[in-house]
Amino acid sequence: MSSANWYKYSSPATFYSLAGRMIPWFYAAAAVLSVIGLYIGFVLAPTDFQQGESYRIIFIHVPASWMSMFIYVVMAVWAAFGLAFNTRLSFMMMSALAPTGAMLTFVALWTGALWGKPTWGAWWVWDARLTSELILFFLYIGFMALQAAIDDPRRADRAGALIALVGVINVPIIYFSVRWWNTLHQGASVSVNKAPSMATIMLTGMLVMAFAVWMYAIAAALSRARSIILERERNSQWVAQLLESKE
Amino acid sequence: MNWNSWSEFFHMGGYGLYVWGSYAVTFALIVGEVLLLRVRRKQALKMALRTVKYGKVENNEIAT
Incomplete structure:
Protein backbone atom coordinates (compact mmCIF):
# COMPACT_ATOMS: atom_id res chain seq x y z
CA MET A 1 0.00 0.00 0.00
CA SER A 2 1.40 3.37 -0.94
CA SER A 3 1.70 6.21 1.52
CA ALA A 4 -0.77 8.26 -0.52
CA ASN A 5 -3.52 5.84 0.49
CA TRP A 6 -2.79 6.34 4.15
CA TYR A 7 -3.09 10.08 3.79
CA LYS A 8 -6.41 9.61 2.08
CA TYR A 9 -7.78 7.57 4.99
CA SER A 10 -6.42 9.97 7.55
CA SER A 11 -8.61 12.73 6.12
CA PRO A 12 -11.77 13.18 8.21
CA ALA A 13 -13.94 13.35 5.06
CA THR A 14 -12.88 9.91 3.81
CA PHE A 15 -12.93 8.45 7.28
CA TYR A 16 -16.43 9.78 7.93
CA SER A 17 -18.05 7.85 5.10
CA LEU A 18 -15.88 4.76 5.52
CA ALA A 19 -16.70 4.55 9.25
CA GLY A 20 -20.38 5.06 8.46
CA ARG A 21 -20.36 1.97 6.28
CA MET A 22 -18.40 -0.12 8.80
CA ILE A 23 -20.31 0.65 12.00
CA PRO A 24 -23.35 -1.62 11.32
CA TRP A 25 -21.02 -4.57 10.67
CA PHE A 26 -19.18 -4.08 13.95
CA VAL A 32 -23.64 -12.39 17.12
CA LEU A 33 -20.50 -12.99 19.23
CA SER A 34 -22.38 -12.02 22.42
CA VAL A 35 -25.11 -14.57 21.71
CA ILE A 36 -22.53 -17.30 21.02
CA GLY A 37 -20.41 -16.30 24.02
CA LEU A 38 -23.36 -16.20 26.43
CA TYR A 39 -24.61 -19.55 25.11
CA ILE A 40 -21.21 -21.08 25.81
CA GLY A 41 -20.99 -19.30 29.17
CA PHE A 42 -24.39 -20.22 30.52
CA VAL A 43 -25.40 -23.41 28.72
CA LEU A 44 -22.27 -25.29 27.71
CA ALA A 45 -19.80 -24.34 30.45
CA PRO A 46 -20.26 -26.49 33.56
CA THR A 47 -20.55 -25.32 37.15
CA ASP A 48 -17.19 -24.48 38.72
CA PHE A 49 -16.23 -27.04 41.36
CA GLN A 50 -14.86 -24.36 43.70
CA GLN A 51 -16.95 -21.26 43.09
CA GLY A 52 -20.25 -22.75 42.00
CA GLU A 53 -22.24 -20.53 39.61
CA SER A 54 -20.72 -17.24 40.79
CA TYR A 55 -17.77 -17.74 38.44
CA ARG A 56 -20.06 -17.02 35.46
CA ILE A 57 -19.35 -13.35 36.11
CA ILE A 58 -15.98 -14.09 34.48
CA PHE A 59 -17.54 -13.97 30.99
CA ILE A 60 -18.12 -10.28 31.44
CA HIS A 61 -15.52 -9.30 34.03
CA VAL A 62 -12.40 -10.43 32.19
CA PRO A 63 -13.38 -9.15 28.71
CA ALA A 64 -14.38 -5.76 30.16
CA ALA A 80 1.35 10.03 20.27
CA PHE A 81 0.37 10.03 16.57
CA GLY A 82 -1.50 13.28 16.98
CA LEU A 83 1.37 15.00 18.76
CA ALA A 84 3.97 13.68 16.31
CA PHE A 85 2.17 14.28 13.00
CA ASN A 86 -0.41 16.84 14.07
CA THR A 87 -3.21 14.92 12.36
CA ARG A 88 -6.75 16.00 13.28
CA LEU A 89 -8.20 12.53 12.99
CA SER A 90 -5.76 11.03 15.53
CA LEU A 114 -20.17 -8.45 42.74
CA TRP A 115 -17.77 -11.32 42.27
CA GLY A 116 -15.57 -10.38 45.24
CA LYS A 117 -18.42 -10.36 47.75
CA PRO A 118 -19.35 -14.06 47.48
CA THR A 119 -15.76 -15.18 46.78
CA TRP A 120 -13.62 -13.09 49.13
CA GLY A 121 -16.34 -11.85 51.46
CA ALA A 122 -15.70 -8.20 50.53
CA TRP A 123 -17.08 -5.87 47.84
CA TRP A 124 -13.84 -3.97 47.76
CA VAL A 125 -10.30 -4.24 49.10
CA TRP A 126 -7.45 -1.77 48.60
CA ASP A 127 -5.24 -4.27 46.87
CA ALA A 128 -2.87 -3.44 44.02
CA ARG A 129 -5.01 -4.80 41.17
CA LEU A 130 -8.24 -3.16 42.30
CA THR A 131 -6.63 0.14 43.22
CA SER A 132 -4.74 0.48 39.92
CA GLU A 133 -7.94 -0.31 37.98
CA LEU A 134 -9.73 2.38 39.99
CA ILE A 135 -6.94 4.80 39.04
CA LEU A 136 -7.57 3.86 35.39
CA PHE A 137 -11.20 4.87 35.85
CA PHE A 138 -10.13 8.24 37.28
CA LEU A 139 -7.71 8.72 34.37
CA TYR A 140 -10.55 8.27 31.88
CA ILE A 141 -12.79 10.64 33.85
CA GLY A 142 -9.95 13.15 34.21
CA PHE A 143 -9.26 12.98 30.47
CA MET A 144 -12.89 13.70 29.61
CA ALA A 145 -13.26 16.43 32.23
CA LEU A 146 -10.11 18.17 31.04
CA GLN A 147 -11.17 18.06 27.39
CA ALA A 148 -14.62 19.36 28.28
CA ALA A 149 -13.16 22.21 30.32
CA ILE A 150 -11.01 23.65 27.51
CA ASP A 151 -12.88 25.59 24.81
CA ASP A 152 -10.19 25.67 22.15
CA PRO A 153 -10.26 22.20 20.52
CA ARG A 154 -6.56 22.23 19.66
CA ARG A 155 -5.53 23.02 23.21
CA ALA A 156 -8.02 20.43 24.52
CA ASP A 157 -6.44 17.85 22.19
CA ARG A 158 -2.92 18.55 23.43
CA ALA A 159 -3.88 18.56 27.10
CA GLY A 160 -5.84 15.31 26.65
CA ALA A 161 -2.97 13.71 24.76
CA LEU A 162 -0.67 14.52 27.67
CA ILE A 163 -2.97 12.76 30.18
CA ALA A 164 -3.32 9.79 27.81
CA LEU A 165 0.45 9.46 27.42
CA VAL A 166 1.37 9.94 31.07
CA GLY A 167 -1.48 7.75 32.30
CA VAL A 168 -0.56 4.83 30.07
CA ILE A 169 2.17 3.96 32.61
CA ASN A 170 -0.68 2.73 34.79
CA VAL A 171 -1.67 -0.03 32.32
CA PRO A 172 1.37 -2.31 32.85
CA ILE A 173 1.01 -1.62 36.57
CA ILE A 174 -2.55 -3.00 36.44
CA TYR A 175 -1.51 -5.94 34.32
CA LEU A 184 -6.10 -10.92 46.94
CA HIS A 185 -6.92 -10.87 43.24
CA GLN A 186 -6.02 -14.08 41.48
CA GLY A 187 -3.23 -14.23 38.91
CA ALA A 188 -3.72 -14.18 35.16
CA SER A 189 -5.96 -16.98 33.88
CA VAL A 190 -4.50 -16.66 30.42
CA SER A 191 -0.92 -15.76 29.59
CA VAL A 192 1.44 -16.24 26.67
CA ASN A 193 4.07 -18.41 28.33
CA LYS A 194 1.99 -21.05 30.05
CA ALA A 195 -1.14 -23.10 29.50
CA PRO A 196 -4.39 -21.42 30.61
CA SER A 197 -5.39 -22.31 34.16
CA MET A 198 -9.00 -22.98 33.28
CA ALA A 199 -11.19 -25.48 31.42
CA THR A 200 -11.18 -25.13 27.64
CA ILE A 201 -14.92 -24.50 27.35
CA MET A 202 -14.80 -21.71 29.95
CA LEU A 203 -11.79 -20.22 28.21
CA THR A 204 -13.58 -20.37 24.84
CA GLY A 205 -16.61 -18.56 26.22
CA MET A 206 -14.40 -15.89 27.74
CA LEU A 207 -12.48 -15.33 24.51
CA VAL A 208 -15.64 -15.12 22.41
CA MET A 209 -17.03 -12.55 24.84
CA ALA A 210 -13.75 -10.63 24.66
CA ARG A 226 -18.23 10.59 13.35
CA SER A 227 -20.16 12.94 15.63
CA ILE A 228 -16.93 14.61 16.74
CA ILE A 229 -15.96 15.11 13.07
CA LEU A 230 -19.32 16.73 12.30
CA GLU A 231 -19.07 18.95 15.38
CA ARG A 232 -15.58 20.15 14.58
CA GLU A 233 -15.67 20.33 10.80
CA ARG A 234 -19.15 21.71 10.29
CA ASN A 235 -17.74 24.91 8.80
CA SER A 236 -15.81 23.05 6.13
CA GLN A 237 -16.68 22.60 2.50
CA TRP A 238 -16.95 18.81 2.51
CA VAL A 239 -19.55 18.79 5.31
CA ALA A 240 -21.65 21.29 3.36
CA GLN A 241 -21.43 19.15 0.23
CA LEU A 242 -22.22 15.99 2.17
CA LEU A 243 -25.32 17.45 3.79
CA GLU A 244 -26.57 19.08 0.60
CA SER A 245 -26.20 15.87 -1.35
CA LYS A 246 -28.43 14.13 1.20
CA GLU A 247 -31.28 16.62 0.98
CA MET B 1 -27.28 -28.81 30.30
CA ASN B 2 -26.78 -27.08 33.62
CA TRP B 3 -30.35 -26.05 34.36
CA ASN B 4 -33.49 -28.09 34.83
CA SER B 5 -35.85 -25.11 35.03
CA TRP B 6 -35.98 -21.36 34.53
CA SER B 7 -36.20 -20.77 38.26
CA GLU B 8 -33.01 -22.74 38.74
CA PHE B 9 -31.42 -20.65 36.01
CA PHE B 10 -32.41 -17.39 37.69
CA HIS B 11 -31.37 -18.69 41.09
CA MET B 12 -27.80 -19.39 39.83
CA GLY B 13 -27.08 -21.78 42.67
CA GLY B 14 -27.67 -19.03 45.21
CA TYR B 15 -25.53 -16.46 43.38
CA GLY B 16 -28.39 -14.98 41.32
CA LEU B 17 -28.03 -11.50 42.80
CA TYR B 18 -24.32 -11.34 42.00
CA VAL B 19 -24.43 -12.92 38.54
CA TRP B 20 -27.55 -11.08 37.30
CA GLY B 21 -26.49 -7.88 39.04
CA SER B 22 -23.32 -7.99 36.92
CA TYR B 23 -25.05 -8.76 33.64
CA ALA B 24 -27.97 -6.38 34.14
CA VAL B 25 -25.80 -3.35 34.93
CA THR B 26 -23.46 -4.10 32.02
CA PHE B 27 -26.39 -4.46 29.63
CA ALA B 28 -27.98 -1.24 30.89
CA LEU B 29 -24.72 0.68 30.48
CA ILE B 30 -24.27 -0.56 26.90
CA VAL B 31 -27.86 0.34 25.98
CA GLY B 32 -27.34 3.71 27.64
CA GLU B 33 -24.17 4.38 25.68
CA VAL B 34 -25.82 3.45 22.37
CA LEU B 35 -28.71 5.83 23.15
CA LEU B 36 -26.30 8.64 24.08
CA LEU B 37 -24.41 8.05 20.83
CA ARG B 38 -27.64 8.46 18.87
CA VAL B 39 -28.50 11.68 20.69
CA ARG B 40 -25.03 13.06 20.04
CA ARG B 41 -25.22 12.15 16.35
CA LYS B 42 -28.61 13.83 15.94
CA GLN B 43 -27.38 17.00 17.64
CA ALA B 44 -24.18 17.05 15.58
CA LEU B 45 -26.20 16.68 12.35
CA LYS B 46 -28.63 19.40 13.39
CA MET B 47 -25.80 21.75 14.24
CA ALA B 48 -24.00 21.00 10.97
CA LEU B 49 -27.19 21.56 8.95
CA ARG B 50 -27.70 24.95 10.59
CA THR B 51 -24.13 25.89 9.86
CA VAL B 52 -24.58 24.98 6.22
CA LYS B 53 -27.81 27.01 6.00
CA TYR B 54 -26.93 30.10 8.02
CA GLY B 55 -23.13 30.19 7.95
CA LYS B 56 -20.75 29.96 10.84
CA VAL B 57 -22.39 29.12 14.17
CA GLU B 58 -20.62 29.09 17.52
CA ASN B 59 -21.14 26.24 19.95
CA ASN B 60 -22.83 28.35 22.59
CA GLU B 61 -25.45 29.67 20.18
CA ILE B 62 -26.94 26.23 19.78
CA ALA B 63 -28.63 25.76 23.08
CA THR B 64 -31.92 24.46 21.75
Missing part, protein backbone atom coordinates in the same frame (compact mmCIF):
# COMPACT_ATOMS: atom_id res chain seq x y z
CA TYR A 27 -22.47 -3.84 15.86
CA ALA A 28 -23.70 -7.00 14.11
CA ALA A 29 -20.47 -8.87 14.90
CA ALA A 30 -20.73 -7.77 18.54
CA ALA A 31 -24.33 -9.01 18.75
CA SER A 65 -11.15 -5.55 32.17
CA TRP A 66 -9.00 -6.44 29.17
CA MET A 67 -10.73 -3.88 26.96
CA SER A 68 -10.55 -1.19 29.66
CA MET A 69 -6.75 -1.47 29.54
CA PHE A 70 -6.48 -2.01 25.79
CA ILE A 71 -8.61 1.03 24.95
CA TYR A 72 -6.38 3.22 27.10
CA VAL A 73 -3.30 1.96 25.26
CA VAL A 74 -4.97 2.68 21.89
CA MET A 75 -5.86 6.17 23.16
CA ALA A 76 -2.22 6.76 24.07
CA VAL A 77 -1.11 5.57 20.61
CA TRP A 78 -3.52 8.02 18.93
CA ALA A 79 -2.25 10.73 21.30
CA PHE A 91 -6.97 13.36 18.26
CA MET A 92 -10.60 12.78 17.30
CA MET A 93 -10.13 9.01 17.65
CA MET A 94 -8.40 9.55 20.99
CA SER A 95 -11.37 11.53 22.32
CA ALA A 96 -13.88 9.12 20.81
CA LEU A 97 -12.45 6.16 22.75
CA ALA A 98 -12.49 7.68 26.23
CA PRO A 99 -16.19 7.34 27.22
CA THR A 100 -16.34 3.71 26.05
CA GLY A 101 -13.13 2.99 27.95
CA ALA A 102 -14.51 4.61 31.08
CA MET A 103 -17.74 2.65 30.79
CA LEU A 104 -15.88 -0.67 30.46
CA THR A 105 -13.60 0.22 33.38
CA PHE A 106 -16.69 0.81 35.47
CA VAL A 107 -18.08 -2.57 34.33
CA ALA A 108 -14.80 -4.23 35.36
CA LEU A 109 -14.98 -2.64 38.82
CA TRP A 110 -18.69 -3.29 39.28
CA THR A 111 -18.60 -6.96 38.22
CA GLY A 112 -15.42 -7.36 40.27
CA ALA A 113 -17.23 -6.11 43.37
CA PHE A 176 1.50 -7.01 36.37
CA SER A 177 0.09 -5.98 39.77
CA VAL A 178 -0.91 -9.56 40.56
CA ARG A 179 2.70 -10.64 40.04
CA TRP A 180 4.56 -7.72 41.57
CA TRP A 181 2.59 -7.56 44.79
CA ASN A 182 0.81 -10.01 47.02
CA THR A 183 -2.78 -9.42 46.05
CA PHE A 211 -14.12 -10.41 20.87
CA ALA A 212 -17.75 -9.32 21.31
CA VAL A 213 -16.72 -6.47 23.62
CA TRP A 214 -13.93 -5.56 21.21
CA MET A 215 -16.32 -5.31 18.26
CA TYR A 216 -18.74 -3.27 20.35
CA ALA A 217 -15.99 -0.89 21.44
CA ILE A 218 -14.93 -0.34 17.82
CA ALA A 219 -18.53 0.36 16.74
CA ALA A 220 -19.11 2.80 19.62
CA ALA A 221 -15.80 4.62 19.12
CA LEU A 222 -16.30 4.95 15.35
CA SER A 223 -19.81 6.25 15.89
CA ARG A 224 -18.62 8.82 18.42
CA ALA A 225 -15.74 9.82 16.14
